[in-house]
Every structure is written in structure tokens, then in C-alpha cells.
Amino acid sequence: MKQDKLKEVAGYPDSMSGRDMHYCPGCTQGIIHRLIGEVIDELKIKEETIGIAPVGCAVLAYDYFDIDMQEASHGRAPAVATGIKRVHPDKMVFTYQGDGDLASIGTAEIIHAANRGEKITTVFVNNAIYGMTGGQMAPTTLLGQKTKTTPRGRSSEETGNPLKVSEMLSMLDGAAYIVRVSTHDLENINKTKQAIKKAFKVQQQGLGFALVEVLSTCPTNWGLSPRQAMEWLEKNMIPEFPPRVFCAPEGVDEL
Amino acid sequence: MGEKKLMKGNEAIAEAAIRAGCRYFFGYPITPQNEIPAYMSRRLPEEGGVFLQAESEVAASNMVYGAAGAGARVMTSSSSPGISLKAEGISYIAAAELPCVIVNMMRGGPGLGGIEPSQSDYFQATKGMAHGNFHLLVMAPSSVQEGVDLMSQAFDLADKYRGPVMLLGDGMIGQMMEPVEFPEKIDPTELPPKEWATDGARGREKNVINSLYLDPDVLENLNWKLQEKYEQMQREDVKYEEYHMEDAVVAVIAYGTAARIALDAVQAAREDGIRVGLIRPITLFPFPEQVIARASAQVDAFLTTELSTGQMVEDVRLAVKGRTPVFFHGRPGGNMLTPEELLEEIKKIRGEVQ
Numbered sequence: 023m024k025q026d027k028l029k030e031v032a033g034y035p036d037s038m039s040g041r042d043m044h045y046c047p048g049c050t051q052g053i054i055h056r057l058i059g060e061v062i063d064e065l066k067i068k069e070e071t072i073g074i075a076p077v078g079c080a081v082l083a084y085d086y087f088d089i090d091m092q093e094a095s096h097g098r099a100p101a102v103a104t105g106i107k108r109v110h111p112d113k114m115v116f117t118y119q120g121d122g123d124l125a126s127i128g129t130a131e132i133i134h135a136a137n138r139g140e141k142i143t144t145v146f147v148n149n150a151i152y153g154m155t156g157g158q159m160a161p162t163t164l165l166g167q168k169t170k171t172t173p174r175g176r177s178s179e180e181t182g183n184p185l186k187v188s189e190m191l192s193m194l195d196g197a198a199y200i201v202r203v204s205t206h207d208l209e210n211i212n213k214t215k216q217a218i219k220k221a222f223k224v225q226q227q228g229l230g231f232a233l234v235e236v237l238s239t240c241p242t243n244w245g246l247s248p249r250q251a252m253e254w255l256e257k258n259m260i261p262e263f264p265p266r267v268f269c270a271p272e273g274v275d276e277l
Numbered sequence: 278m279g280e281k282k283l284m285k286g287n288e289a290i291a292e293a294a295i296r297a298g299c300r301y302f303f304g305y306p307i308t309p310q311n312e313i314p315a316y317m318s319r320r321l322p323e324e325g326g327v328f329l330q331a332e333s334e335v336a337a338s339n340m341v342y343g344a345a346g347a348g349a350r351v352m353t354s355s356s357s358p359g360i361s362l363k364a365e366g367i368s369y370i371a372a373a374e375l376p377c378v379i380v381n382m383m384r385g386g387p388g389l390g391g392i393e394p395s396q397s398d399y400f401q402a403t404k405g406m407a408h409g410n411f412h413l414l415v416m417a418p419s420s421v422q423e424g425v426d427l428m429s430q431a432f433d434l435a436d437k438y439r440g441p442v443m444l445l446g447d448g449m450i451g452q453m454m455e456p457v458e459f460p461e462k463i464d465p466t467e468l469p470p471k472e473w474a475t476d477g478a479r480g481r482e483k484n485v486i487n488s489l490y491l492d493p494d495v496l497e498n499l500n501w502k503l504q505e506k507y508e509q510m511q512r513e514d515v516k517y518e519e520y521h522m523e524d525a526v527v528a529v530i531a532y533g534t535a536a537r538i539a540l541d542a543v544q545a546a547r548e549d550g551i552r553v554g555l556i557r558p559i560t561l562f563p564f565p566e567q568v569i570a571r572a573s574a575q576v577d578a579f580l581t582t583e584l585s586t587g588q589m590v591e592d593v594r595l596a597v598k599g600r601t602p603v604f605f606h607g608r609p610g611g612n613m614l615t616p617e618e619l620l621e622e623i624k625k626i627r628g629e630v631q
Contacts, residue, residue: 068478069477069478069479069480070477070479071477072347072475072476072477074343081489082489084485084487087483088478088483089477089478089483090475090476090477090478090483090484090485091475091483091484091485091486091487092342092343092346092475092485092486092487093373093485093486093487093488093489094339094342094343094369095339095342095365095366095369098335098336098339098342098365098366101331101335101336101337101339101340101342101343102339102340102342102343102346103343104303104329104336104340104343105301105303105339105340105341105342105343105344105345105346105347105351106343106344106346106347106475108301108327108329108340108344109301109327109343109344109347109348109349109351109476110347110476110477113476113477130332130333130335130336131332131335131336131339133332134331134332134336
């Protein structure tokens with residue numbers, strides 16, 4: 023094949039570094055990173071965006087984006103983002119957080135950032151388990167789901183029920199755009215990208231706090247193959263965490 | 278320098294921070310430092326800055342992390358139990374090498390303790406703030422004017438060392454009123470640019486503010502780099518004051534509020550013909566160990582006095598290295614020392630070493 027006939031049809035977004043990722047096969051975090059990268063490119067905001075990496079599987083996110091990044095302590099990304107945004111109100115600031123980070127240790131920070139209407143964007147990855155520490159129960163772990171710390175399955179009597187972050191946050195006046203999406207198939211991945219793009223645009227327009235909850239997989243700690251994990255997400259997580267728009271500013275569809 | 282004003286310590290220190298170019302404050306209410314956030318909430322918007330009451334001390338210190346990493350002159354303030362909560366953010370701030378200023382107006386502990394003045398957080402401030410090998414540069418004013426003067430230097434020192442600086446006062450320094458003069462205001466936009474800050478990678482390589490170093494060699498190197506800064510502080514930024522030390526045979530060592538009381542006792546002892554002097558550390562880290570080591574060749578005894586059960590006294594003993602007896606007298610829990618009881622101690626020690 024002649025080299026000059028080759029046309030690049032896909033590559034890394036300009037706002038990503040192109041470094042090999044450490045995520046497990048079948049984990050959708052790489053996809054979610056890429057969607058964020060594509061959105062940053064499409065909005066042409068690479069040089070004005072500051073991202074905040076969490077503690078958890080995405081702790082090394084700063085290696086994968088080619089933009090200014092801060093690495094926060096566990097759960098505090100919304101507080102760190104608040105500090106940055108208050109210093110640079112004209113810049114775009116986003117946090118990337120998992121369910122342990124955002125829904126357990128960081129509940130105070132996310133609720134108050136949303137309640138202040140902090141003009142930041144949060145991408146909240148919900149895979150119903152702690153990934154990096156080896157598969158312990160998360161606040162979003164489903165009832166009956168077996169994890170390292172719920173070996174007999176999660177019981178609501180002992181540990182409560184799966185925490186509905188988007189439902190909770192959407193009740194706050196400062197929350198402008200709260201949406202839940204999924205990554206278990208192509209159609210939903212495309213919807214996820216559209217939601218992330220809107221969440222960045224909501225920030226760009228200064229409309230308030232925006233959060234995209236993204237349902238994701240953890241084949242390693244779920245003990246499933248990548249394909250089984252996608253099916254498990256669809257079958258078990260979607261009924262518990264239905265994808266939908268929980269609140270949106272007027273005219274968000276035109277954004 | 279302008280005219281003299283009568284001001285409360287907390288408010289004077291807040292104004293000094295603004296004059297030093299601080300435009301961002303993130304805090305949480307706790308007695309006895311509440312006048313600092315209240316003052317900042319009124320004054321910072323007038324200066325084009327931002328005051329934000331955080332949802333917790335934990336959040337406040339992480340907001341400081343974000344703002345410092347974004348290149349701003351930023352501070353927070355709290356009192357003992359609140360500093361314990363801020364410790365998480367402070368460890369990350371130290372590891373990520375971010376300049377900021379933290380005020381601790383100490384109250385009695387442990388636990389919820391009380392709200393009366395105390396010096397029970399010396400260990401925490403100088404040695405054990407949080408996990409990891411790090412220190413803050415710690416300065417302890419003993420008057421409202423000195424609080425203003427040290428605050429004026431604190432942000433420059435934070436920038437010099439790219440690390441956290443703590444102003445360690447107590448409820449008395451924060452609450453009492455004294456006449457103060459302020460330095461001229463500096464314009465924070467004229468400060469040297471911070472090339473490492475995350476403010477959007479416009480036309481440059483990306484910047485990362487981080488404290489995660491999974492490669493043990495890189496992490497070890499960071500640790501040694503921090504140690505080098507602390508050694509440089511010991512060489513270049515030790516501050517202390519000596520009173521009546523020329524002919525002293527007993528040296529009292531005290532900082533902050535305790536030093537004011539100790540000075541009264543020293544003067545009373547002098548009137549009784551006892552040749553006693555006072556060494557007052559102003560920087561607690563770096564500790565003025567050399568001046569104390571030198572004094573150990575001159576005096577027959579040291580008396581360390583603190584509003585605690587004895588914390589700084591350990592650093593005094595390390596500096597003295599057993600060459601001279603070191604005595605301790607303190608009042609923990611928010612009760613005040615009196616010059617009279619210190620005078621008694623001085624007399625007792627003078628008798629013992631003679």
C-alpha cells in the first residue's frame with residue numbers, strides 16, 4: 023500500500039497526550055477520557071482548561087490529558103476546582119471523579135460546590151465499586167452485589183442503599199445541569215459525549231454547576247470479562263441508575 | 278508607614294495580609310479567630326479579591342491548594358481543632374510545593390478543648406502537622422504589631438520557599454487590641470509570574486500540580502529537595518530576639534504570648550538583682566538553635582516557659598545538648614502564666630544551680 027494514499031481518519035484528540043493508559047481491558051475510563059478530550063478540542067478550549075484528577079483509578083488522569091491539571095486529595099476535587107475557578111473565573115475548570123471519591127469521602131465537597139452554583143463541570147464515573155484499592159464496596163454498590171468488603175452481597179440493613187448522586191444534586195438550586203448517561207454501547211457512548219459537551223457549554227455560559235454521571239464498568243473487580251461487564255452494567259446498573267436528564271437550564275438543547 | 282491605629286490582632290493581621298497582596302481567602306468559622314474571616318469578607322471584595330466561607334476546614338485547605346496552584350496569593354486561618362482538619366490539605370500543599378499562608382490562633386486542647394489562649398499546638402505546627410516528611414515555616418508574633426510585620430513577610434517567604442508558611446498566634450494575640458502601623462500596600466499583579474502555575478496552558482507546555490510520585494526514586498528526590506529548603510531556612514531565615522542576655526546567668530526561653538509574661542518576670546528578677554535574660558524565638562521552624570547553643574556556654578540554667586505542658590522545651594534541650602540544665606514551667610488548658618509565678622521559678626532555679 024502506498025503511504026501517500028493513507029488518510030488519518032482517527033487519532034488522539036489534540037488535548038490528550040497519547041500516552042498508554044493503565045486502565046484494565048474492558049474498563050470504560052479510557053473511552054470517557056477520550057470523550058472529554060474530543061469535547062475540549064471541539065470547543066477549542068485546550069489552552070484555557072484546567073482539569074482536576076481524583077484519587078482512585080483515574081489518579082493519573084493528568085498524564086493522559088495535554089492540558090494544565092491539578093491532582094486533588096481524595097474527594098476534594100470540587101474544593102480544589104473552586105479555588106482555581108475563583109482565581110480564574112474566565113477559565114474552564116473540570117473535575118473527574120469516581121464513586122468512592124465523589125459519593126463517599128467527597129460528598130460534602132460535591133454537595134456544596136453544586137449548592138454554590140460553582141461554575142465548574144464534574145464528570146462522575148460510577149462503576150459501583152472501588153477499583154484502585156481492589157474491589158471494595160462503594161456507596162453506589164448495588165444491593166446483593168459481592169465485593170471485597172461485602173462478601174455475602176451488599177445488604178441494605180447493614181450498609182444502606184445505592185446512593186443516588188444525580189437525583190440528590192438535582193434538587194439543589196445551584197445545580198444547572200445534572201444528567202446520567204452510560205457507556206455500555208455505542209449509542210450511549212455518543213449520548214455521553216453530547217452530555218459532556220453540554221456540561222462544558224453550561225460552564226462556558228456561566229449558568230452554574232454541571233455534572234455528568236457516567237455509568238462505567240469494572241470487569242476486573244466485578245470478576246467478569248469485558249463483554250460480560252457491559253452486559254452486567256446494562257442489566258443491573260441501568261434499572262438502579264436510570265440514564266436521564268435530571269435538570270437542565272432553559273435552552274440547553276440549543277447549546 | 279502610615280498613622281497608628283488601635284486594632285484587634287485578628288483584624289490587623291487580616292489587613293496586613295491584604296497589604297501584602299493576598300486577594301483570596303478560604304476559611305471556616307472557629308473561635309478565637311473569627312474576626313479574620315469576617316474582616317476578609319468585608320475587605321477582599323473592595324480590593325477585587327475573593328472571600329469564600331467553605332463547607333469545612335478540609336474543603337478550605339483544599340481550596341487554598343487549588344488557588345495556590347493556580348498562582349494566587351492565598352491564605353486561610355483557623356484555630357487548633359480546625360488546623361487538625363486543614364492538615365490534610367497542608368500536607369498536599371507542602372508536597373506539591375505551593376506557596377500559601379495559614380494562620381493558627383491557638384486555643385486549648387486536646388479534642389474540642391476550650392477557647393482560651395494556649396500554645397498547645399507547637400508540636401503540630403513545627404513537627405507533626407500531617408503525614409510525610411515536611412515542615413511549615415512557622416512564625417510566632419508576640420504583639421499585634423509583630424503579627425502585622427510577620428504577615429507582611431509571610432507571603433514573600435512562602436514564595437521564596439514555594440511552601441506553606443504558618444503564623445502561629447494564640448487567642449490573646451488574636452483578641453487583644455494594640456496600636457499598629459501598616460506597611461504600604463503592594464500590587465499583587467506586579468509580583469513575579471509563577472511559571473509553574475495552572476492557569477491554562479496558553480502557548481506553553483502543560484503544568485501539573487501534583488503530590489503523587491509512584492516512582493520511589495522520584496519521591497525520595499522530592500523528600501531530599503524539601504529537606505534542602507529546610508536547611509536553607511535554618512541558614513537564612515531564623516528570627517529571634519534577646520533581652521538582657523549580655524550578662525545573664527539564667528536564660529528564660531519563651532515565644533508569643535508567654536514571652537510577654539516572661540519579659541515582665543525577667544525585669545522583676547533584675548530588680549531583685551538576679552542576672553536573668555530572655556531569648557524569644559520568632560521563627561519556631563526554623564528554630565533558633567544556634568543562639569540557644571551559644572547561650573548554653575554562658576548561662577547556668579535555662580527556664581523554658583510555655584502555655585502548654587512542655588513542647589518547645591524539647592527543641593531547647595536538643596539545642597543545649599545536655600551542657601546546661603533546662604527547666605520547664607508551663608500552664609496548659611487556657612490558663613495564663615503570671616509574672617509572679619515565673620519570678621518564683623527563676624528564684625528557685627537560681628538557688629538550685631548556685
